Amino acid sequence: MQEYKQIDRTEGLPKFYAAIYGYMTLGLLMSAASAYLAIYSDTIISDMFYEFLYEVPYSVLILIGIELLLVVSLRFKENRIRSTAASTVLFILYSVVSGLTLGLITSLYTGESVMAAFISTAAMFGVLSVIGVTVKKDLSPIGRGALSALIGLIVTVFVNAFIFQSEGVSMMISIVTVIIFSILTAYDTQKIKYIYQHYADSAGIGSLMILCALELYLDFINIFLAVLRIFGKRN
Incomplete structure (x- = not known):
C-alpha cells in the first residue's frame, strides 16, 4: 500500500464508506441480474448468450479477457483525474460481464449450495x-504479504490446471484463496x-471511490467462489 499523508479528518468518512459499499452492492446486484438473465431465465437474452457460448470459439476465454481489460481500464488512471461517471460506467460493465462467468x-452447483455460500460469504465479509x-494496527504489512501470496496462488492455479489436474490441490487452492482474500478484505x-x-x-x-468498490467486489467474489468450491454440492 502507498504511504498516505496522515490527516486528522473524520468528518464525512462514514458517508465515504457508505458510498463505496453502496457501489459494491450495486456491482453485486448487476452481476446477479446478469447471471440470471443469461443463464437461468427463459428469455431471448438467455438464448443469445447460449448461442454465443456454443458458436463462438473460446467464448469463455473471451469473457474473461473482457473482464481483465475492464479491470485494467479502471485501474489505469488510478493516480489521474477521471470522471466519476466514466468510472461508474466501466464498473457496471465489469459487473455485468463478471455476472456472465459467475x-x-x-x-x-445446486441452488441451495449457491445460497449457502453467498450467505456465509456475506457474514464473513461483514465481520x-x-x-x-x-482495528488500530496498520494492516499494510500483512496486506502486502497477502498480495505477494496471491501471485504465487495464481501460478499454482495454472500449474494445477495444465499439469497436475489434482482435485486435492484444487481444494487446497480454494482454502488458501479464502485466507488470502479474507486478509485483503480487512486490508x-x-x-x-x-x-x-x-x-x-x-x-x-469519485473515481477512487469506484476503485475501492471494485477491490471490495473482487474480494467478495473470490471468497464466495472459493467457499462454493469447498462446500458446494454439484448438480
Whole structure:
C-alpha cells in the first residue's frame, strides 16, 4: 500500500464508506441480474448468450479477457483525474460481464449450495469489514504479504490446471484463496480510511471511490467462489 499523508479528518468518512459499499452492492446486484438473465431465465437474452457460448470459439476465454481489460481500464488512471461517471460506467460493465462467468460457474452447483455460500460469504465479509474499520494496527504489512501470496496462488492455479489436474490441490487452492482474500478484505477496508484522509479534497475522489468498490467486489467474489468450491454440492 502507498504511504498516505496522515490527516486528522473524520468528518464525512462514514458517508465515504457508505458510498463505496453502496457501489459494491450495486456491482453485486448487476452481476446477479446478469447471471440470471443469461443463464437461468427463459428469455431471448438467455438464448443469445447460449448461442454465443456454443458458436463462438473460446467464448469463455473471451469473457474473461473482457473482464481483465475492464479491470485494467479502471485501474489505469488510478493516480489521474477521471470522471466519476466514466468510472461508474466501466464498473457496471465489469459487473455485468463478471455476472456472465459467475452464472456459468454457479450453474454447476445446486441452488441451495449457491445460497449457502453467498450467505456465509456475506457474514464473513461483514465481520472482516468491521475489523478493517475498527482495528488500530496498520494492516499494510500483512496486506502486502497477502498480495505477494496471491501471485504465487495464481501460478499454482495454472500449474494445477495444465499439469497436475489434482482435485486435492484444487481444494487446497480454494482454502488458501479464502485466507488470502479474507486478509485483503480487512486490508482494503482499512485502506479506504487512508485514501479518504489523503484525497478527500481531490477532484478524483469519485473515481477512487469506484476503485475501492471494485477491490471490495473482487474480494467478495473470490471468497464466495472459493467457499462454493469447498462446500458446494454439484448438480
